[in-house]
Amino acid sequence: MADRMTDVSRPESAPAERAPDADAAAGPARMGGMRHPQPETKRSRRGDSVFRLLATGSGSLIVAAVALIGLFLLVKAVPSLLANQANFLTSPDFVTTDPSKLRFGIRDLLFVTVLSSLVALVIAMPVALGVALFLTQYAPRTLARPFAYIVDLLAAVPSIVYGLWGIIVLGPKLEPIMSWLNRNLGWIPLFATGNVSIQGGGTIFTAGVVLAIMILPIITAVAREVFRQTPRAQVEGALALGATRWEVISTTVLPFGRSGYIAGSMLGLGRALGETVAVLIILRASSSPSGLSLFDGGYTFASKIASAASEFSQPLPTGAFIAAGLVLFVLTFVVNALARSIAGGKVNA
């Protein structure tokens, strides 16, 4: 018995003898499982759990922030929605001057928002496809980086500068085009005379063009990323079969990148829906309700809220604008979630 006990005690003295050695730290591990709990392990375990708590907490903070945004907007909007004397979804009025006679509806806001975003998408999607193909397939290798940089610079310009440029420089240049469309194709509801004058260019058409320029870099960046990931084997296979450059693209790159391209377009759509200042500066206010014409003026969700921002003093009228903001939040939430599910992980926003 005593021998066995001394046998057991001997390995414990071995680390003490070997302590000055360089591999003292490896001593306990070599003892075949006989380990003393080292003070460093406890400290590092505590450090580990504190750090993990911090990291997990930050992650939960993001989730909580988005949930809180929805929650607070809803809570602040509900009293005004209950006090609303007009139908929220179908009324074109937005009168909040008298808190006791609140009438606000989002019909006009919805028309203008959707119309301007659609115009932006229709213009930006083909151009972005072309630019992404150019940057990945057609541009000379050495020039591809600077060219890509130029397109990314479009995203660096602040939206207020786009709004300024749009109304002061671009609008007057687009006037002849708009007048021509109105005169010759005015029987199509899209090009009918709107509720603001084409003079000065403050129409949905101009806003749509400027929005297209703003969302172009987003769609291009996503599409470029996806086109770059086309499997080389497929591209080389098509080349080996004698396809021309365009045939290679149409048979390998485009089918592979289609979902990513659509996802990028939806991200661009989300951006166009929420654009505030550029649209606020460009679109001229109108006194009559909107129809389906591209030559209308008016407000989008975002620009309506921003235009009334200085009057946020009383809770009920403010709540009306917060209700509009809630609708915009839900819209962009849905569009972004859809984009993510379409891309399926191939693409990072």
Added chain:
Amino acid sequence: MTVISPDEPAIKPVFRSVGASRKIKNWVATGLVWLAFALAAVPLVWVLVTVLGKGYRALLSPTWFSHSLRGVLPDQFNGGVYHAIYGTVAQSLICAVIAVPIGIMVGIYLVEYGATRTDTESTPRRALFQPRRRVRRQHGRGRLARMTTFMVDILAGVPSIVAALFVFAVWISTLGFSQSALAVSFSLVLLMLPVVVRATEEMLRLVPDDLREASYALGIPKWKTILKIVLPTAFSGIVTGVMLALARVLGETAPVLVLVGYSRSINFDVFDGNMASLPLLIYSELINPTPAGQFRVWGAALTLILIIAVLYLVAALVSRFSAIKTR
């Protein structure tokens, strides 16, 4: 009997020559693609040339960078935008101080703690008649990480006006504080966070796993590995991402419209009172019909673009001189 030369194949190859219609399609596609690029480059050049041409005179004025608009009448050409530059820079810096640590922590969470190494693989296809194996339940950790990365994407798409409204609803409406530059910084945090998180994530993913594993093998705890080995390796990329996020947030106008009032004089206090900023100044001077108004509008626009350009330049220099050497 036909003589078959040994140099030619017995059967004529089909793809020896490209037919005319295919060639035409190819040329048309090439032309369209070059046209698309020109269509993208033209607006950029146009905008920059316009702002430069209309704004350079303001920047050459002697008092532009040192004076505010206090006491300056709408049609006078003196005064400057010092108060607006201070406001823009102060709001963005406070936003950065809050958003960057949180953003980096979320990026660390998503890469180091959240992602399981196998969750990006798709389940392999099984033979038709094999019984379905029970799908292994995801850890709670994996679920939170997936929810977090989803919410970061959603937050990236939240419009600036909605973020401003949210801060208004919480800070001013519910908690009862008054409008201030601090509220603007809070809403800018919401806008800056997703960009910082994505940049951090990307940079941390680039750090080779061997580095981490060597560190663990030497007995270094996880938190020390992250703080002292992984983060410094990814640092320059994270700095670049932060600068780009800052550049994006500098030009946001919606929060300053909703959350702070405009002031023509310098206000150093971020917690109280009206404060000017470059976008707010542009917006306020737009309704000024005099030439001096236009002068100030374009000058402020050029100043804003210059600050953003400087940030981009610094970011490019940082990333050029210290990139992660990946295998």
